[in-house]
Amino acid sequence: MSLQLDFPAVLERWPSFLAGAVLTLELAAFATVLGALLGTLAAVGRGTHNSLIAGACKIYVETIRNTPLLVQIFLVYFGLASLGLKFSAFTVAVTALTINVGAYTAEIMRAGFEAIPRGQIEAAEGLALSRLQIYWHIILLPAVEKVYPALTSQFVLLMLASSVCSQISAEELTAVANYIQSDTYRAFETYIIVAVLYVILSLVMRAGFWGLGLVLFPRRRRLGTPL
Amino acid sequence: MQQNSSSEPIVSLRNVRKSFGPLVVLDGVSFAVERGEVLALIGRSGSGKSTALRCIDRFEKVDDGEIVVCGHRVDRPDVDLRALRQDVGIVFQSYNLFPHLTIEQNITLAPCAVKGMATAEAKDLARKVLVQVGLEEKLHAYPEQLSGGQQQRAAIARSLAMQPKVMLFDEVTSALDPELTAEVLKVIEQLAADGMTMVMVTHEMGFAKGIADRIVFMHRGKVHETGPASILTSPTTPELTQFVGTGNLKS
Numbered sequence: 001m002s003l004q005l006d007f008p009a010v011l012e013r014w015p016s017f018l019a020g021a022v023l024t025l026e027l028a029a030f031a032t033v034l035g036a037l038l039g040t041l042a043a044v045g046r047g048t049h050n051s052l053i054a055g056a057c058k059i060y061v062e063t064i065r066n067t068p069l070l071v072q073i074f075l076v077y078f079g080l081a082s083l084g085l086k087f088s089a090f091t092v093a094v095t096a097l098t099i100n101v102g103a104y105t106a107e108i109m110r111a112g113f114e115a116i117p118r119g120q121i122e123a124a125e126g127l128a129l130s131r132l133q134i135y136w137h138i139i140l141l142p143a144v145e146k147v148y149p150a151l152t153s154q155f156v157l158l159m160l161a162s163s164v165c166s167q168i169s170a171e172e173l174t175a176v177a178n179y180i181q182s183d184t185y186r187a188f189e190t191y192i193i194v195a196v197l198y199v200i201l202s203l204v205m206r207a208g209f210w211g212l213g214l215v216l217f218p219r220r221r222r223l224g225t226p227l
Numbered sequence: 228m229q230q231n232s233s234s235e236p237i238v239s240l241r242n243v244r245k246s247f248g249p250l251v252v253l254d255g256v257s258f259a260v261e262r263g264e265v266l267a268l269i270g271r272s273g274s275g276k277s278t279a280l281r282c283i284d285r286f287e288k289v290d291d292g293e294i295v296v297c298g299h300r301v302d303r304p305d306v307d308l309r310a311l312r313q314d315v316g317i318v319f320q321s322y323n324l325f326p327h328l329t330i331e332q333n334i335t336l337a338p339c340a341v342k343g344m345a346t347a348e349a350k351d352l353a354r355k356v357l358v359q360v361g362l363e364e365k366l367h368a369y370p371e372q373l374s375g376g377q378q379q380r381a382a383i384a385r386s387l388a389m390q391p392k393v394m395l396f397d398e399v400t401s402a403l404d405p406e407l408t409a410e411v412l413k414v415i416e417q418l419a420a421d422g423m424t425m426v427m428v429t430h431e432m433g434f435a436k437g438i439a440d441r442i443v444f445m446h447r448g449k450v451h452e453t454g455p456a457s458i459l460t461s462p463t464t465p466e467l468t469q470f471v472g473t474g475n476l477k478s
Contacts, residue, residue: 117323119319119321119323120323120325122286122319122323123319123323123324123325123382124325125286125308125312126284126286126312126315126316126317126386127312127336127337127341127385127386127389128308128309128310128312128313128337128341128389129336129337129340129341130309130341133340133341137325137336137340138325141327142325142326142327145327217327219326219327219329219369222369223369223371223372
């Protein structure tokens with residue numbers, strides 16, 4: 001039994017790998033931004049006194065967290081198609097990933113909101129701030145700060161999970177790898193390279209979140225305890 | 228309903244009742260605070276004094292009775308809460324400064340967001356109120372960089388920046404050691420001297436005696452004895468006698 005690895009045969013396809021990696025990062029970026037928005041709204045919705053809104057948000061979160069991502073992607077893909085709507089694989093992938101990560105973000109943000117001491121909100125109410133102003137100025141940033149490590153891990157996980165979008169032929173990194181290995185018959189080498197590329201993408205995202213943390217939480221920067 | 232003629236009290240409670248479940252906390256409480264007056268609410272823990280104070284700013288809803296604050300009918304469900312809270316400043320035992328904002332941002336937030344004040348004007352105001360509490364050098368510090376006494380003074384400054392007509396103090400020195408308590412009390416004393424109308428829940432009997440125009444002693448949800456500060460040295464009811472006699476007046 002001998003292992004023979006031929007990386008050059010695979011590496012000469014580097015422009016395809018690069019394009020796939022870039023598309024994966026784009027998918028992750030769109031889904032992170034949109035999912036953060038959706039998830040935060042769902043977390044706020046779950047905390048409202050309106051039981052209709054709170055119930056709807058709960059159903060959304062629980063449904064998504066209890067079904068596989070691949071099934072969700074197929075539901076969006078075939079669902080839109082059967083409605084006669086035609087979207088690119090990229091749009092479908094971003095939509096499905098957003099819906100998915102939004103549910104996880106909602107639960108994380110809810111934990112953040114609940115960690116804000118009641119006294120903070122009373123102090124803000126005592127200063128005549130409106131409900132919306134309190135959420136925006138007093139609750140949101142400290143809540144994000146409390147759950148920032150959990151939140152950013154979730155978004156990195158989302159980027160890794162986006163590999164299942166290869167199933168609807170979105171041309172992201174894993175899909176590219178599938179083509180290359182079937183072309184070159186060098187499957188092991190191909191997926192080793194892909195694994196390394198995913199590690200690099202993860203590190204890029206983590207570096208990005210670290211930088212974002214410096215901007216979002218100037219107090220931590222000033223006190224020498226950046227997230 | 229904005230009747231603020233000089234004869235009207237700034238705050239008035241009439242026969243206010245409030246229960247938490249089966250527990251009756253306020254059992255027909257009445258008192259009034261005139262413009263420029265300093266009223267101290269004293270009594271044992273659980274006597275209802277903090278609840279009475281919180282009802283004034285409608286952090287608690289009353290079950291029955293009438294509360295009028297700066298012309299606002301606080302007991303009514305349709306009271307304009309934001310208008311009420313622009314007229315009333317409240318300072319809490321736990322300071323409740325916003326940890327992610329600098330002291331300056333803590334102070335300018337409400338004037339800008341609520342009153343639409345321009346940033347530059349709000350910053351001037353922040354400087355002014357910080358001078359008033361002796362903290363002008365802490366403008367750009369974050370709350371956690373301040374001592375408890377400094378945080379409480381900053382909280383008072385934040386409240387002052389909204390230019391309230393009456394200030395409520397809810398045991399504002401209870402979390403502080405005697406030295407820090409003294410620096411906070413000095414600030415409140417100065418406010419009183421400047422003519423601010425104030426209602427304070429306090430356990431500092433010596434301070435209440437020195438600063439309050441009137442004392443309301445609460446016992447079991449009722450106003451048990453009320454009068455000028457001198458009632459602390461010559462109480463008429465056995466309960467107040469016992470309360471002030473338990474070493475509370477040593478300062």
